[in-house]
Amino acid sequence: RAMPPPAHGPVHAQVLTSGPDSDWEAIHRLHVGAIHAAKRRVWLVTPYFVPGEAAMMALTSAGFGGLDVRLLVPKTSDSTLVTYAARSYFDSLLEAGVKVYEYGPRMLHTKALLVDDELALVGSANFDHRSFRLNFEVCLLIRDAGVAGDLAKLIEGEFAQAPRVRADRERPLWRARLPEAFARLLSPLL
Template identity: 70%
Template sequence: VVDGRIAFTGGINVTDEEDESLRDDAYRDLHLRLEGEIVRSIQQVFVEDWVYATGQQRKDFQGTRLWSASDANVRGGIAVQALVSGPDSAWEPIHRAKVAAIHDARQRVWLVTPYFVPGEAARMALTSAALGGLDVRLVVPKVSDSRLVTLAARSYFEELLAAGVKVYEYGPRMMHSKALLCDDALAIIGSANFDHRSFRLNFEISMMFRDRGVAGTLAQWLEGEIAASEQVRLQPSRSLWRHRLPEALARLMSPLL
């Protein structure tokens, strides 16, 4: 958050792995630059996280120096809501919002995430949408920075593919973007992965947009990522020892991933 007027949030970490000027294989990521009233909400999230982590008092974060009036020049009228999850709350707002959005979709559900380890509710939402005839697509990295998570994610592919979900593995470099597109008017973009750790354990923030312009921009971007990916097909003859057993063992660790 810059001067209480501009906020940046999304998947990008402050690390050399994300710096395209340093390496050709920098992570593929998605980030937001926000202005307007939503910046106050994001700054409040930072304050709450800081207080939780440091024990500092909330009263130290008062006054117009930090909470200046919103920029009257900001225009656009885009409806956006901050979704926040963390170990300080048992409600799992990001998890609930994403599952609800998938259930409410009527045409398509497109999801991109670097770490795909869904719980039962999220998995049922995706497969139910596909079985209901929706265009459901999942984009994950072909090569992840976590071998265990990759194996766990692939343990779900057979069920998803059988239900009609189209699964794609992005290969050019590590896919680190986290976004959900439902129909033509709802988009969720932020830091949260589609896994237990992001939904329940980590401090995460995602922006939920109800806007056709934002959804259209995300759809266009996702089409490009899908075009650069390899579609996963059902392979009933996959080796038990080489593929199925390692994936099953990794899946046992899903609640911790």
């Protein structure tokens, strides 16, 4: 005898997948679309931050629009090139009003996007070219104020412990600016 379909729960959720077998970049489109649709808040947590033009435009537009835009990345990634590439975007983000935090001392594994008070996206995808275009990834989109509130508390606790990146931070030519510029050139390949 066939089992009845499961009852619908109170939380609205959708599974999204993407990978090299599709040209649609569903997870990338969801990130960019959700950020553009934000009215109040965009909080992004990712171990690898190497955004493409559309993703960077969405984040900086939200920042310039006066939204509470925050980014949490590892102080030191498991890839030196990715660390430098991520930092190469910081000045533009800070200029747009985005608050950038560096997580440490251990590696950051969380991949989450929180938009306003009810939309949460969690899954395997980093905020980078490789996850958006080349890797097989899966994410869960959740539209629920309770889940979003729980995620907000968790992320807020991480922000509270992570130093905020300052626009006037020291950036020596040989140890910061040149390696960041070189890594930025390679960012489409990372």
